Amino acid sequence: MRKHIAILITLLLSISFSYSQIPVEKYREEIKKLKTEKEINEYWNDLYKLDQEVLVKSSNLRTADSISISNMIKTAIIFEIHGTKGYNSNGNSGLLPILNLSHNYIGQSQIAYWPIIEQCLEIGGAIKSFGGKYPAYQLDCVSLTFYNYSLFNQKEKYSILINKLSELETLNIVDELLKSFQYQNELRKLSEVAVLNSWHRQSFKDQPDEGEFSIVKMSDDNLYLKKYGRIQKFELLKANNKYKEYKIENEPFGWKYIYGEDGSLSLIDEKDNELIKYTLTK
The missing domain is CATH 1.25.40 (Serine Threonine Protein Phosphatase 5, Tetratricopeptide repeat)
Incomplete structure (x- = not known):
């Protein structure tokens, strides 16, 4: 054995x-x-x-x-x-x-x-x-x-x-x-080009976690959500002059992120309910 x-x-x-x-x-x-x-x-x-x-x-x-x-x-x-x-x-x-x-x-x-x-x-x-x-x-x-x-x-x-x-x-x-x-x-072959914004991590609606996560631009010219040392590719769903809607590549639930021009970020469920509104780190 x-x-x-x-x-x-x-x-x-x-x-x-x-x-x-x-x-x-x-x-x-x-x-x-x-x-x-x-x-x-x-x-x-x-x-x-x-x-x-x-x-x-x-x-x-x-x-x-x-x-x-x-x-x-x-x-x-x-x-x-x-x-x-x-x-x-x-x-x-x-x-x-x-x-x-x-x-x-x-x-x-x-x-x-x-x-x-x-x-x-x-x-x-x-x-x-x-x-x-x-x-x-x-x-x-x-x-x-x-x-x-x-x-x-x-x-x-x-x-x-x-x-x-x-x-x-x-x-x-x-x-x-x-x-x-x-x-x-x-994905590990890519290099980070820029950090667009960072927010405090949060897994419950009214309870922030320790640490932060970011939206980053990588060397393939795509945007990714970066957390815990890993990156997940963002796919653009919709854009206007106030905000952009993204989903995570291969995500299963139909949830999306709304990323505002002012740096705001929210997680939205399949019924367009806001699950979490994140807080900028700066």
């Missing part, structure tokens, strides 16, 4: 530090070799340990993204090849698919991975009560990643947002996860 987890950690860390391609086919062959329920269950446990002992302690974003997406990909492949054989929905293997989502901070990856969350819900177990009654925790993960907005105690929003996620089509989970990894590598 110890030897097995050591091999896994060494492999994934080598990937993360080289920032090369994730070896999907190598993972697939590795998982195909698992034959018994015990072997599969131990593999699940190894991935869980990797999440808890390595991923959550990593302070390097590239390393964390590599391990996170690799764990997502391996999870998808296990279900693809072995189904629920060796899977304990109330054990570490039942927790790991949820943790894969919550410990990933790339919206494109979370969207690609969402069918796994739906599959786990059908199986049942820990997912139904982890972090509160489903889908509170899982929706909050997605909302915080895309918009840094918490859905805590907003049950009235859950059904419509779950439907929006369910309507998104993922043709091949592994391929889409791999694309999200590659896209992050491309």
Whole structure:
């Protein structure tokens, strides 16, 4: 067991530090070799340990993204090849698919991975009560990643947002996860040209958080929302002489930002309700 987890950690860390391609086919062959329920269950446990002992302690974003997406990909492949054989929905293997989502901070990856969350819900177990009654925790993960907005105690929003996620089509989970990894590598090649404005972070309507986020112009001449060291591409929806409306690339809920010529910024939901009006840092 110890030897097995050591091999896994060494492999994934080598990937993360080289920032090369994730070896999907190598993972697939590795998982195909698992034959018994015990072997599969131990593999699940190894991935869980990797999440808890390595991923959550990593302070390097590239390393964390590599391990996170690799764990997502391996999870998808296990279900693809072995189904629920060796899977304990109330054990570490039942927790790991949820943790894969919550410990990933790339919206494109979370969207690609969402069918796994739906599959786990059908199986049942820990997912139904982890972090509160489903889908509170899982929706909050997605909302915080895309918009840094918490859905805590907003049950009235859950059904419509779950439907929006369910309507998104993922043709091949592994391929889409791999694309999200590659896209992050491309984004990291960009350099920051200018900071347009910065605001105090805020995940609740009337409760500011520590730190700030910004709208930045990058070397590809596009605007991005920058927070927690990551950038998300802005797509222009509408413009006039008073404000511009933007959405985050690949965002799932139909929410948008209104960016005023005076530096004001608001997050707006799919019904044009203002969720948060941010405060400029200067």
